[in-house]
Amino acid sequence: MASNFGTLFRISTWGESHxxxxxxxxxxxxxxxxxxxxxxxxxxDRRRPGxxxxxxxxxxxxxxxxxxxxxxxxxxxxxxxIFVPNTDAxxxxxxxxxxxxxxxxxxxTYHSKYGIRNWEGGGRSSAxxxxxxxxxxxxxxxxLKLLFPEIEILAWVSRIHDIESKVDASLVTMANIESNxxxxxxxxxxxxxxxxxxxxxxxxxxVGGVIDATVRGMPLGLGEPVFDRLEADLAKAMLSLPATKxxxxxxxxxGTLLTGLEHNDAYTMRDGAVHTTSNRSGxxxxxxxxxxxxxxxVAFKPTATISKPQATVTTSGEDSMLAARGRxxxxxxxxxxxxxxxxxxxxLVDHALRQRAQDCLPR
Numbered sequence: 001m002a003s004n005f006g007t008l009f010r011i012s013t014w015g016e017s018h019x020x021x022x023x024x025x026x027x028x029x030x031x032x033x034x035x036x037x038x039x040x041x042x043x044x045d046r047r048r049p050g051x052x053x054x055x056x057x058x059x060x061x062x063x064x065x066x067x068x069x070x071x072x073x074x075x076x077x078x079x080x081x082i083f084v085p086n087t088d089a090x091x092x093x094x095x096x097x098x099x100x101x102x103x104x105x106x107x108x109t110y111h112s113k114y115g116i117r118n119w120e121g122g123g124r125s126s127a128x129x130x131x132x133x134x135x136x137x138x139x140x141x142x143x144l145k146l147l148f149p150e151i152e153i154l155a156w157v158s159r160i161h162d163i164e165s166k167v168d169a170s171l172v173t174m175a176n177i178e179s180n181x182x183x184x185x186x187x188x189x190x191x192x193x194x195x196x197x198x199x200x201x202x203x204x205x206x207v208g209g210v211i212d213a214t215v216r217g218m219p220l221g222l223g224e225p226v227f228d229r230l231e232a233d234l235a236k237a238m239l240s241l242p243a244t245k246x247x248x249x250x251x252x253x254x255g256t257l258l259t260g261l262e263h264n265d266a267y268t269m270r271d272g273a274v275h276t277t278s279n280r281s282g283x284x285x286x287x288x289x290x291x292x293x294x295x296x297x298v299a300f301k302p303t304a305t306i307s308k309p310q311a312t313v314t315t316s317g318e319d320s321m322l323a324a325r326g327r328x329x330x331x332x333x334x335x336x337x338x339x340x341x342x343x344x345x346x347x348l349v350d351h352a353l354r355q356r357a358q359d360c361l362p363r
Contacts, residue, residue, distance in 0.1 A: 003124075005133075005237070006346060007228075008353040009140060013132030017121035018089040024082050024132030026069070028353070029139055031077030033146070040064050040082065040138040047134045047338040049327075052181035054197045055335055058327045059088045064135055075139075082135045086128075091120035093327075099314050100322045104304040111315065127242045127332065130339045137342030140349035147352055150217030155340040157184040157333045158297065160209040161196055165189035169214045169295055183337045201330035204307035204323075208243070208300045209333045211340050215283070215294035215348070221359070222289040222351040229287025230351060231296070237343035238298045243332050246299030250282025265292075298340055303329050 004012045008028045015022030041064060045051070049058040062084050069080030097119040101108040106125035110117040117123060144151050156177045158165050165186035176185035182197070184190040193209075200207050223230030235247045255263055258280075265276035265285075276292055283294035305328040312322045329335065 005240070006350045008357065009143070009346065009350040011132065011136040011346065013129055013136075015086075015129070015132070016118050016123040017086070017126030017128040018091040018094070018123075019086060019118075019120075021083055021085040022128055022131045023084055024136045026080040026082070026136050026139055029069070029075050029077070029080055030143060030353075031075055033075040033139070033142060034073055035066070035070050035075050035080075035139060035142065036073060037064050037066055039142060040066075040135050043134050043138045043338055043342070044084070044131065046178075047131065047335055049329075049335070052334070054181050054194055054201070054331065056327045056329045061087060062131060080139065082132070084131050084135070089121075090327075094120050096322065097324075099316070100320055101312050101315070102305065102322065102324060103310045103312055104301075125242065127329075127335075127339075130241065130342070133346065134338055134342045137345040140345040143349050144345060144352065147356075148217060148219050151219070151348075152216045153213070153341050153344050153348075154216070155211050155213040155337045155344070157182055157190075157193065157337060158210050158212040160184075160193040160331060160333060161200075161207040163189060163192050163196060165193075167212065169212065170293070172214070177337070182334050197331045206303035206306050206328075206330045208245075208302040209331065210297055210299050211333060211337055212297045213295070213340055213344060215344060218283055218289050218291060218294050219352070220289060220291040221355055222348065223284065223287045224351075224354070225287055229284070230289055230347070231282070231284045231287065233347050233351070234296060234344065237347050238296075238340065241298070241336065241339050241343065243300045243303065243336070244298055245301045247296065249284060249296040251280040252282075252297065255280060294344075300332055300336055303332055 010027045012025045044062045044064055048062040049056040049060055065083045067081040067083055069076055069078050154172055165184050167185050172185050177183050180190040182190050182193045184193055231249045238244055238247050263280050265278045265281050267274055268277050279292045282296055283289055283292040305324045307323055309321045309323040312320055314320050
């Protein structure tokens with residue numbers, strides 16, 4: 001089972017949602033990077049369950065512990081292992097799932113592929129696996145900030161169900177994003193989104209939506225032609241997150257409604273450097289960053305686990321009904337914002353290190 005991501009900055013996540021804990025091993029982090037648990041914990045706090053009344057009530061502190069790779073406050077250049085214990089696991093709440101496949105979950109496909117599965121909360125298919133990604137990305141962000149001091153990675157909820165927000169990607173700030181529980185910078189839309197999520201939760205149902213993201217202060221030249229295009233690696237990264245169903249960069253599908261003349265980003269000189277007059281490419285051309293802000297969006301389906309009875313089959317092949325129990329998010333998007341930021345950082349740091357290794361000769 002592949003649990004690895006990256007080429008030079010490589011991560012391996014491990015652990016199950018209701019086991020002893022989860023974590024990550026980072027290989028390829030440069031030595032002498034100042035690092036402590038305090039650098040990692042803030043992003044884990046933003047991802048953790050139980051932080052508001054519109055997410056799962058599971059109470060986990062998600063307190064991290066660095067087990068290796070750091071000595072006297074700096075990285076050694078050796079593998080960094082980070083551990084987060086599960087302190088509020090309740091596997092007994094999932095006993096019925098031992099014999100019943102949950103609709104739209106990984107239960108049936110895992111069982112079919114491996115002949116065995118961890119039915120306690122979904123095991124590896126649970127979003128709890130993303131703790132390792134978020135922890136690793138906190139390290140990646142520190143590396144990126146040293147290499148590119150102006151870089152800023154921001155993601156936010158732009159839509160919940162059919163509720164659209166109005167957000168200017170060039171002006172949005174982390175303070176705007178963190179100003180409410182749903183992490184939507186449009187305060188009016190955020191209030192409506194929160195009310196919708198609460199209503200849906202009271203009905204035992206769930207909703208999905210869209211997360212937008214931008215990276216300002218992007219360096220030129222990240223991304224490889226052909227197979228490892230920057231947008232291709234971002235697409236893989238985002239679609240590896242639980243509940244994702246779509247990825248767009250720049251104009252995305254809307255760009256198909258334009259002509260080439262309307263869509264092309266014309267070049268101009270500004271402040272002694274080449275820039276584009278528009279950014280329908282989303283900051284990437286030919287698979288390589290062009291120095292403009294990176295812009296993309298990710299679609300998330302409604303949470304698969306709902307408390308309403310649904311038709312299913314058992315492991316013995318009998319038709320049955322199932323109403324899920326346990327503690328679940330009625331909408332994954334408020335906590336997925338941090339996951340989108342994390343995967344962005346992991347892609348960018350890997351390509352940054354690859355570019356520095358490749359383009360090392362004098363020009």
